[in-house]
Amino acid sequence: MADGDREALAELYDRHAAALFRHGLALAGSSADAEDLVQGVFVKLAGFGVRLLGIRCAGAYMHRMLRTAFLEGVRHRGVAAEVPLDTLDVAAGTGAEEADRLALETALGGLPAEQREVIVLHSVQGLTFREIAGMTGVSMWTIASRYRLGLERLRGMLGTR
Amino acid sequence: MNDPKTDVETRLRRLRLAPLPDELKRRVMAAASLAPRASWRDRAWYSRAWRVAAACTLLAVVVVDRWSAGAFRTGGEATVSPAAAERTWVTAGVADMGVPAEMAARLTARAEFVPLTAAETSDDARAAMR
Numbered sequence: 001m002a003d004g005d006r007e008a009l010a011e012l013y014d015r016h017a018a019a020l021f022r023h024g025l026a027l028a029g030s031s032a033d034a035e036d037l038v039q040g041v042f043v044k045l046a047g048f049g050v051r052l053l054g055i056r057c058a059g060a061y062m063h064r065m066l067r068t069a070f071l072e073g074v075r076h077r078g079v080a081a082e083v084p085l086d087t088l089d090v091a092a093g094t095g096a097e098e099a100d101r102l103a104l105e106t107a108l109g110g111l112p113a114e115q116r117e118v119i120v121l122h123s124v125q126g127l128t129f130r131e132i133a134g135m136t137g138v139s140m141w142t143i144a145s146r147y148r149l150g151l152e153r154l155r156g157m158l159g160t161r
Numbered sequence: 162m163n164d165p166k167t168d169v170e171t172r173l174r175r176l177r178l179a180p181l182p183d184e185l186k187r188r189v190m191a192a193a194s195l196a197p198r199a200s201w202r203d204r205a206w207y208s209r210a211w212r213v214a215a216a217c218t219l220l221a222v223v224v225v226d227r228w229s230a231g232a233f234r235t236g237g238e239a240t241v242s243p244a245a246a247e248r249t250w251v252t253a254g255v256a257d258m259g260v261p262a263e264m265a266a267r268l269t270a271r272a273e274f275v276p277l278t279a280a281e282t283s284d285d286a287r288a289a290m291r
Contacts, residue, residue, distance in 0.1 A: 005195075006190065006195060009190070009193060009195065010186070010190060013186055013189060013190075014186075017181055017185070017186065017189075018181045021181040021185075022178050022181075025178050025179060026178075031179045031182070035182060035185050035188075038181075038185060038189070039185065039188055039189050039192060042189045042192075042193055043189065043192050043193045043194075045193075046193035046194060046195050046196070047193075047194065047195075047196055048196060049195075049196025049197065050196070050200075050203040050207065053203060053204060053207030053208075054207050085176075085178075086178070086179040100172065101172075101175075101176070104169075104172055104173070104176065105176075119173065120173075120178070123170055123173035123174055124173055124174065124176045124177075124178060125178070126174075151169060151170070154169055155169050158169060
């Protein structure tokens, strides 16, 4: 990619875009915001030029770029909006199950972004705390702590419904 | 409805995140403008092998420089203190006079060494003493 090769950019996209999109979704909640975050990462990376040669682990680097972009956006906007998590609209069997799913998505949207990030990446995507720590650059203990606090908060929110 | 106190994690695991939209790749490829091709200088600068080689060369130059300056020499040309040199000189002089070695050593040990000037320690002074 440092040679200005568009094929390399396409290959990088194919390899990392899906995981980045899910990470963006875990942070931002909405698909539209996650798309913007992913696009922002690739556009910025393409403009890096020779600095690309100094990047050792592209995957982890891009996840951190995405995370930084999101947190900077939140800082500029002030308080992050509570957006229900965008999930795949699977054909729910019953109305109760559908309502249950919607309640869970809304509750997830009400969590602080950093807690939602860990909960979605761990429980929904099945990543380990170690993997999440590698992606975010945050220590594994902090990740575990955020998960526990987020889960407690989620249980509280759902328990009051 | 499920009990939220016990199975929040189970319910979370059942969620499926929205998939990556297909048109996003087209958007990304259209928006991304790649920087110009990297030069060989940039490649060398960002190459770990090049950096290690440069560091090793620098270290080798410093070591060779220090070696040639004698920084690593141990022993060999040991410096002799003026007092020891004078003692040796007196011992040799007494021995030249035909005094037995044991007595020469005693005389040298008893001798009172007075700091001498450069002229006195010269060969002329030694000859005059003999």
